Amino acid sequence: MELSGKVIQKLPLQEGTGRNGNPWKAQSAVLETQEQYPRKVCFEIFGEDRINNNPFEVDDVITISFDIESREFNGRWYTSIRAYRVQKGVPEQAAPAAPVAAPAAAPMAAAAPANTTPFDASANDESTDLPF
Numbered sequence: 716m717e718l719s720g721k722v723i724q725k726l727p728l729q730e731g732t733g734r735n736g737n738p739w740k741a742q743s744a745v746l747e748t749q750e751q752y753p754r755k756v757c758f759e760i761f762g763e764d765r766i767n768n769n770p771f772e773v774d775d776v777i778t779i780s781f782d783i784e785s786r787e788f789n790g791r792w793y794t795s796i797r798a799y800r801v802q803k804g805v806p807e808q809a810a811p812a813a814p815v816a817a818p819a820a821a822p823m824a825a826a827a828p829a830n831t832t833p834f835d836a837s838a839n840d841e842s843t844d845l846p847f
Contacts, residue, residue, distance in 0.1 A: 718756060719778040719805045720748040722771055726757075742766045746779065749805075758796040769801035778802045 726743040733739055743759040758779055760766050771777050780800040785792050 716783070717778055717780050718746065718748065718758075720746040720753075720756070720776070722773050722775050722777060723747045723755070725771075725773050728766075739763075740766055744771070746777070749776075756796060758798045760798050760801070765799060769798070771801050771803065776804055778805055 722744055724745040726745075729741045729743070731739055739761070740763045741759050741761045743757060746756050746758060748754045748756070758781055760769060778801075779798040780802075781796050781798045783794060783796055785794045787793075
């Protein structure tokens with residue numbers, strides 16, 4: 716999956732040691748999409764190599780490639796957005812980023828007049844054929 720937007724906050728680098736004794740690093744940041752109704756998405760890059768190979772700063776416009784994963788802990792579910800690639804700028808061929816959640820319904824335009832002609836399934840006229 717991909718998402719484009721502007722980095723509005725870069726959180727402190729997190730470091731630790733896993734159960735197996737290996738060190739780990741994670742960099743989190745908040746991206747704001749550039750849509751009519753902007754969304755804020757917190758993502759993380761896990762691993763020192765990925766952090767070093769994908770530099771970005773606050774106010775950069777970036778496109779992230781990411782995976783979403785949820786896990787359960789003590790009866791609660793937690794979701795992570797893990798970026799594995801960060802590209803500066805927005806690819807030209809990319810469509811606007813898919814919304815994370817459905818936007819609020821837009822006000823309805825004036826309703827089109829209802830078709831008052833009853834549908835006759837037995838009619839052989841091609842104009843009544845359904846497209847599917």
